[in-house]
Amino acid sequence: MYVRRWARTLQGVVETNVGMVCTRIGRQGEYNVSDLQRRLRSAAILSLATILSSCSTFPTQELNKEANQSLHVIAVAPVGMPDKPMVTIVNAAGNSFGLIGAAVEATRASNASNEAVTEFANAGLTYKTHFPSVIEQQLKAAGFEVQMLPGTRTGSDAGAFLKTLPGAPGADAILDIYVTYFGYVAASPKSPYRPAIHVEARLLDIKTQKVLFADQIYYNNFTPAAAKKAITLEPDPQAVFDDRAAMRAAPTDVVKWMRVAQTAVATELAKQLK
Amino acid sequence: MMASRVGLALAVLLTCASSFAAGAPAPSCVNSRAELKARDLTDLFLKHKGELDLKSQVGCLKLESGVEVPAFLLELPAYESPYTIRMEAPLGIGTYLLPRIDMLDAQFNTLRSFGAEHLKHRGIEMSLDIFVNSPNASERYALIYADPQHLGEQDSKMVSQSKMLFVGTGFYIAGDDNTTTRHSASEGKLTVTLLGGKWDKAHGHH
Numbered sequence: 001m002y003v004r005r006w007a008r009t010l011q012g013v014v015e016t017n018v019g020m021v022c023t024r025i026g027r028q029g030e031y032n033v034s035d036l037q038r039r040l041r042s043a044a045i046l047s048l049a050t051i052l053s054s055c056s057t058f059p060t061q062e063l064n065k066e067a068n069q070s071l072h073v074i075a076v077a078p079v080g081m082p083d084k085p086m087v088t089i090v091n092a093a094g095n096s097f098g099l100i101g102a103a104v105e106a107t108r109a110s111n112a113s114n115e116a117v118t119e120f121a122n123a124g125l126t127y128k129t130h131f132p133s134v135i136e137q138q139l140k141a142a143g144f145e146v147q148m149l150p151g152t153r154t155g156s157d158a159g160a161f162l163k164t165l166p167g168a169p170g171a172d173a174i175l176d177i178y179v180t181y182f183g184y185v186a187a188s189p190k191s192p193y194r195p196a197i198h199v200e201a202r203l204l205d206i207k208t209q210k211v212l213f214a215d216q217i218y219y220n221n222f223t224p225a226a227a228k229k230a231i232t233l234e235p236d237p238q239a240v241f242d243d244r245a246a247m248r249a250a251p252t253d254v255v256k257w258m259r260v261a262q263t264a265v266a267t268e269l270a271k272q273l274k
Numbered sequence: 275m276m277a278s279r280v281g282l283a284l285a286v287l288l289t290c291a292s293s294f295a296a297g298a299p300a301p302s303c304v305n306s307r308a309e310l311k312a313r314d315l316t317d318l319f320l321k322h323k324g325e326l327d328l329k330s331q332v333g334c335l336k337l338e339s340g341v342e343v344p345a346f347l348l349e350l351p352a353y354e355s356p357y358t359i360r361m362e363a364p365l366g367i368g369t370y371l372l373p374r375i376d377m378l379d380a381q382f383n384t385l386r387s388f389g390a391e392h393l394k395h396r397g398i399e400m401s402l403d404i405f406v407n408s409p410n411a412s413e414r415y416a417l418i419y420a421d422p423q424h425l426g427e428q429d430s431k432m433v434s435q436s437k438m439l440f441v442g443t444g445f446y447i448a449g450d451d452n453t454t455t456r457h458s459a460s461e462g463k464l465t466v467t468l469l470g471g472k473w474d475k476a477h478g479h480h
Contacts, residue, residue, distance in 0.1 A: 062358075062403040064356070064358075064405045064407070066405060066407050066409070067356065067405065091450075187450050187451045187452075188450050191450055191451050194432075218397075221397055224397040224398055225397070225398070228397040229396050229399075229401075230396060230397050231394050231395065231396055232395050232396060232397055232431075233395075234430075234431065234432065235432070
């Protein structure tokens, strides 16, 4: 029964985009599928989990600057960062070949991620501390007094907005930021790699905890159909690596373009609040 | 580079001009904003989901520069408490709208103006939130037209595109970089949403 239903969902679907994939995954819950199939499917979409995290529309809210003219001191909560930089192929062939294919792709992505850790370190980029410092610089350049709050975000806090806000005496508002993607991405195994940073941010009034601003800033929004509302920054056209071998051969350039991406994202964030 | 952009802008303007000529009953261009027929924004939002199609048929305004562009005049709701007007212009195929929004008082004088440079480039659209606070209570109209300073501007986007192929026993996902190039035009679609206070409740009913 479920096979027929499954086939029906695919019938006529010859070409789609990530947005439709997103919709289809959402619909799968309606069908009568076995636990095994669920697990297979879960494995198959594992590498897309981060990408599809924006399936539900993010409630964007621009800052009403006129109504918040007293906003001068911003406390920045520890920024949520991924454990490792990511090196992903959006449409990896392995994901089309069930559990084994997904496992192969997961291994490839994991190896590439570990390599990126080394590449970043060798070229002098400690991204977990560098990115917050770039945000601090850009907020100061925009005219704010900035308090970088101590601590780190771990576990689920690293990939979601904080449930409990840290204290920030003297600040007018607190900036809560987490990064959902940080690294490089290729559209397919034959496509070049480009830098990508995806950030979710919100600004809350320190006294009322009212959300004053909430938005997504995506440098290289490679899933525009899923992240429809994200502020999109195009990657520098020169920031292109033909393949992983090209990245391994030029770690300095790999890091250089990541620094460019970080500055672009932080500048855009500060611009939203200025 | 500059010359090619100017040329492109000219080409778009000429295309628009010709579409004026070819299009069905295009109104004659008016020189004054006051001559444009105003549409009630509350009605547009509550009954028509805020959907606007800015094209020659809706109205035509001759700007001070002499350029004639399709224009829309929206009558704002009476100010009761702070609210937000959200403008969303989808990035269409080939062309897209980069609107300029002038906030006018009852005498049609410009009190605030938001050019295309204020728009945010989002995943599938250009968007702008206009906050109407108590100091803006005297604003009565929003005049919308394609920003003449940005007509013909090129938007080039690289997106990763998935392709799902049904192969009988299953499906195969492939993908590639896809670069799309668009030019801003004088016509295009726009969605206007009211946010804040009582409008959030109305929005929930949509």
